[in-house]
Amino acid sequence: MKLMVTGGAGFIGSNFVMYMLKEHPGYEIVNMDALTYAGNLENLKSIENNPNYTFVQGDIADMEEVDRVFQQGIDVVVNFAAESHVDRSILEPEIFVNTNVLGTQVLLDAAKQYGVTKFVQVSTDEVYGSLGETGLFTETTPLAPNSPYSASKAGGDLLVRAYHETFGLPINITRCSNNYGPFQFPEKLIPLIISRALKDEALPIYGDGLNIRDWLYVEDHCSAIDLVIHDGVNGEVYNIGGNNERTNLHIVKTILQELGKPESLITYVTDRPGHDRRYGIDPAKITRELGWKPKHHFETGIQETIQWYLNHQEWWTRIQSGAYREYVNKQYGDR
Ligand code: NAD
Numbered sequence: 001m002k003l004m005v006t007g008g009a010g011f012i013g014s015n016f017v018m019y020m021l022k023e024h025p026g027y028e029i030v031n032m033d034a035l036t037y038a039g040n041l042e043n044l045k046s047i048e049n050n051p052n053y054t055f056v057q058g059d060i061a062d063m064e065e066v067d068r069v070f071q072q073g074i075d076v077v078v079n080f081a082a083e084s085h086v087d088r089s090i091l092e093p094e095i096f097v098n099t100n101v102l103g104t105q106v107l108l109d110a111a112k113q114y115g116v117t118k119f120v121q122v123s124t125d126e127v128y129g130s131l132g133e134t135g136l137f138t139e140t141t142p143l144a145p146n147s148p149y150s151a152s153k154a155g156g157d158l159l160v161r162a163y164h165e166t167f168g169l170p171i172n173i174t175r176c177s178n179n180y181g182p183f184q185f186p187e188k189l190i191p192l193i194i195s196r197a198l199k200d201e202a203l204p205i206y207g208d209g210l211n212i213r214d215w216l217y218v219e220d221h222c223s224a225i226d227l228v229i230h231d232g233v234n235g236e237v238y239n240i241g242g243n244n245e246r247t248n249l250h251i252v253k254t255i256l257q258e259l260g261k262p263e264s265l266i267t268y269v270t271d272r273p274g275h276d277r278r279y280g281i282d283p284a285k286i287t288r289e290l291g292w293k294p295k296h297h298f299e300t301g302i303q304e305t306i307q308w309y310l311n312h313q314e315w316w317t318r319i320q321s322g323a324y325r326e327y328v329n330k331q332y333g334d335r
């Protein structure tokens with residue numbers, strides 16, 4: 001099987017590439033990634049010489065670049081490539097529409113033209129909007145995105161759905177809750193707090209810190225996508241989540257305790273505009289129909305994650321200094 005993974009140099013994509021090469025040593029993987037600020041080939045150092053792995057630098061919104069990859073003969077597409085940070089989408093929405101909507105459409109067209117056995121769109125619970133104090137997102141919850149990021153992801157999802165209904169493309173859409181684990185870019189809450197706390201910097205908490213996110217260890221997200229590729233019923237949406245709802249304040253205090261740092265570092269700042277109050281996923285469908293079960297408990301997963309960031313300080317320090325671009329140029333030429 002030949003898989004095209006887009007966005008495989010980002011946080012979840014790189015974990016997924018490594019996971020699939022380990023779980024399915026016979027599969028070939030082509031990783032197409034534009035290497036935006038969030039793409040980091042250092043994440044993939046452990047597998048860069050694997051003969052079943054190739055990297056292509058390219059933009060999913062560029063028809064010619066996408067076409068060149070499909071000419072290699074692709075069986076399955078897993079689309080992780082996206083602009084993924086809500087705060088950046090508030091400052092600069094255009095690039096989100098370009099990659100998350102137009103980029104998805106370009107990929108869909110190529111998948112339709114060349115024919116694939118599966119197109120998996122990796123999406124997010126944020127397309128459902130915000131929950132009140134009770135209830136969970138199911139696959140039939142209406143889409144009600146509140147940020148330019150989630151609106152652009154919802155736009156991509158709707159195109160994926162339409163290519164199934166109109167052209168019979170064999171698709172699945174997965175909607176996962178907040179991921180955490182190794183290689184997450186230090187703009188996102190958990191790595192941001194760890195890296196700033198280690199430097200005794202103020203820890204910015206938006207609003208009252210009581211917004212709730214539903215956390216899933218990244219490897220458990222990868223195992224769910226693996227199942228969907230193989231057993232997902234064409235046209236279906238699968239929600240992925242581990243029933244781990246926590247307030248942001250709880251997350252930050254857990255990290256501080258683990259690092260032995262004082263809570264006085266916590267600094268309440270102006271709330272994110274349109275800040276969703278609560279996310280919570282009902283994973284009953286993927287559990288029942290595909291037999292998926294997460295392996296990692298939040299309490300141990302967060303400890304392992306903190307330990308990973310402690311052991312890989314050079315990884316995030318280089319990102320924060322921008323020096324990892326030198327590695328890219330050294331490895332793949334100056335482009
Ligand atoms: P990330 O920002 O860490 O990585 C995104 C990757 O996509 C980067 O390597 C970047 O270079 C690449 N990319 C961006 N624009 C591109 C383009 N036009 N063409 C090709 N490559 C491009 O993101 P992530 O956190 O790993 O998220 C991956 C996917 O999972 C996204 O689609 C996101 O919406 C979804 N998702 C993320 C989470 C989460 O908690 N991080 C949860 C649910 C769903």
Ligand code: TDX
Nearest residue numbers: 084085086124126178187188189204205206211213248
């Ligand atoms: O400095 C901060 N202070 C703060 O209070 C940051 C960066 C975040 N927060 C809050 C906002 C959210 O309530 O923490 C929570 C998590 O924020 P992010 O890490 O930015 O994640 P979120 O907005 O929930 O979106 C993430 O999960 C769903 C990913 O970035 C998305 O790509 C994914 O779709």
